[in-house]
Amino acid sequence: MLFNSFDFAIFLPVVFLLYWFVFKHSLRLQNALIVVASYVFYGWWDWRFLSLILFSTLVDFLVGKQLEKEAKDNKRRLWLWLSVVVNLGFLGFFKYFNFFLENFQAAFSFFGFEIGGRALSIVLPVGISFYTFQTLSYTIDVYKRKLKPTQDFIAFAAFVSFFPQLVAGPIERATHLLPQFYRKRQFSYxxxxxxxxxxxxxxxxxxxxxxxxxxxxxxxxxxxxxxxxxxxxxxxxxxxxxxxxxxxxxxxxxxxxxxxxxxxxxxxxxxxxxxxDIAEFWRRWHISLSTWFRDYVYIPLGGSRGSKWGQIRNVFIIFLVSGFWHGANWTFMVWGGLNALYFLPLLLLKLNRSxxxxxxxxxxxxxxxxxxxxxxxxxxxxxxxxxxxxxxxxxxxxxxxxxxxxxxxxxxxxxxxxxxxxxxxxxxxxxxxxxxxxxxxxxxxxxxxxxxxxxxxxxxxxxxxxxxxxxxxxxxxxxxxxx
Structure with missing residues (x-):
């Protein structure tokens, strides 16, 4: 459902009235309404993709509970990797399968080998990159013990599918948005x-x-x-x-x-x-994605610590991954690479926070x-x-x-x-x-x-x-x- 559509102009007031006038005395019913409304909002394009977001929600909810039970680090890592593989597996299949297949075939053709395989007619689920990263933030933060796993499936499902930001962000962290579903909300004019x-x-x-x-x-x-x-x-x-x-x-x-x-x-x-400067630009543009990559990719790689070559490597990784997140096209990689080149002089001269x-x-x-x-x-x-x-x-x-x-x-x-x-x-x-x-x-x-x-x-x-x-x-x- 588009924000700039007649459908949304009807949908929003109906949900608003139900939320504040029918279910205002029950936090759980308000959260359940958000889940139902969010699934209607998302399913308006293609109801079949609701199974993806529901499956991702179930997996990460259960992984979170298992991470709390397990004390051994090796088993906790296995549960974390289950979440990562499931979420990025769905994202990779729907968004990048044909891209990798075509480039794999082109690479072998360059050396005189013909590799079989036919591109699939895959429809990209709307907003899959956004809600995938949102659910991943939950399991990663639970794994790092920055967040206690939720026992409330309705609240968690509402967090994953919250309709205002479901298909194009902001990509919310579980540490910020999920606790808001636990607290009773009063209407504020x-x-x-x-x-x-x-x-x-x-x-x-x-x-x-x-x-x-x-x-x-x-x-x-x-x-x-x-x-x-x-x-x-x-x-x-x-x-x-x-x-x-x-x-x-x-x-x-x-x-x-x-x-x-x-x-x-x-x-x-x-x-x-x-x-x-470009460093300031990236502190101000798509902040939720920039900070996501900073906290979950750039800093774990070493960030701006270590040798100059390590810093250069980390900058290129973060910008190229950011470019690739946007789509299965080499143009996004070039865009990411250009921004890395813009950013590097500031980092090396220590002007990136000036x-x-x-x-x-x-x-x-x-x-x-x-x-x-x-x-x-x-x-x-x-x-x-x-x-x-x-x-x-x-x-x-x-x-x-x-x-x-x-x-x-x-x-x-x-x-x-x-x-x-x-x-x-x-x-x-x-x-x-x-x-x-x-x-x-x-x-x-x-x-x-x-x-x-x-x-x-x-x-x-x-x-x-x-x-x-x-x-x-x-x-x-x-x-x-x-x-």
Whole structure:
């Protein structure tokens, strides 16, 4: 079920009313309602995939209980590996089977050997990468004794399948979200109102910014051989705002919706395009995934400790694995590799934690140095997004060659139109509002502070007006549903 669909517009109020008015006196019934609602929400695409999430839930619930019983480390490791193999096995089969088969066959063909085998017609379950990592966080934390295993299957099933963030995150840790299902929840109007503001801003990002930028990003990327360097770079810029508006918009809607039910989800984006270096960008972009890889992969590998070669190895592993998490295409590996190359100088020079505070923390405007740093970081990020968006390696190379051409410094006349110029105006307005709210959890949260009611409501009505004016006529899925 899409957030930006008529179905969800009916689904959410029904679940909300049942949750607070019918089952408000029973925590267990509220949790059971969340499980049922989440399975309906997820099964709306294809009910057959409900068996996967149910099986994963059962395995990790039972593994958690066994980890508590076992005292011997070797047996505890076996139970942990059972969880890892089951979860990553499902993920690997559905997401990467054909990729490995095709590349295995291509490698042997290169040496003159023909290997048989036919690609399978596999439909990728929506959000499998997200809920797989969420359940893995539970078993890993129980194994490390950072978390006591739950005895409440309903609460655990609700944690795994919680519908606001089920298919595209944030990827929640069991240590943060699971305990919230044990506590009785009271409706809070201020919390719910703040959630509605964040939902509104998330829908604006998706419907006005992401979907309109997508129109031009798709046009330029799909016909890249016909355009000048400046037009190709413009297409990359549009994609940068498309993916940010789309993905962070989903996170805003998910976090805001969770607040309606009394839950707190982790912040997933912190105004990443205002970053002054790549290290800061990765502290602000898809925070739940970045911190997941940091805690469960990077630090166990040794992190930034040890020799320089060990540090370089760990950086490349973490970024390449992050790229591969996004999909079975070499373009994602190139994207991860580029970000590793961007990050390495900062790590080796010990500058990777030099920009920890919000940019222009005590000022309305950035300094000249900060503006230059943000500009360079943004351009590097945009160039990396090219490989993320390209169809394959050859396509990415063709676009890079086209961008770094003398025509980069020409006016992109091929796509100029009044509609495109309006899209640029909308993006500039979006950047302006984000800058004003960069110190907050989300951009328009600052409207809460000392602003009269008439001004706040004028803003809300204006954003709704823009959505009505510029939203696409067709429902468009969120980009990260494919991951």
């Amino acid at each position: 201020p919390l719910a109102a703040n959630g509605c503001r964040q939902i509104l801003w998330g829908f604006f990002k998706k419907l006005v910014i992401a979907d309109n930028c997508a129109e031009y990003a798709n046009l330029i990327f799909n016909n890249s051989e016909s355009y000048s360097g400046s037009t190709l770079f413009l297409g990359a810029l549009f994609f940068a705002f498309q993916i940010y508006g789309d993905f962070s918009g989903y996170s805003d809607i998910a976090i805001g919706t969770s607040r309606l039910f009394g839950f707190d989800l982790m912040k997933n984006f912190a105004f990443p395009y205002f970053s002054r 920009n920890m505070e919000v940019v222009a923390e005590r000022s309305s405007f950035p300094s000249a140095k900060e503006l230059l740093q943000m500009g360079i970081t943004f351009i590097l990020t945009v160039l990396a997004w090219v490989s993320f968006r390209a169809e394959d390696i050859a396509h990415a190379w063709q676009i890079y060659v086209g961008i770094f051409d003398s025509t980069l410094f020409t006016v992109p006349r091929e796509v100029l139109s009044s509609k495109l110029l309006m899209c640029i105006v909308l993006v500039l307005f979006f950047v302006f509002v984000e800058w004003l709210g960069r110190r907050r959890e989300f951009a328009i949260e600052y409207l809460l502070e000392a602003h009269p009611r008439w001004l706040r409501w004028s803003w809300y009505i204006f954003l709704i007006f823009l959505m009505g004016m510029f939203m696409q006529t067709e429902e468009t899925p969120f980009i990260y549903f494919q991951f």
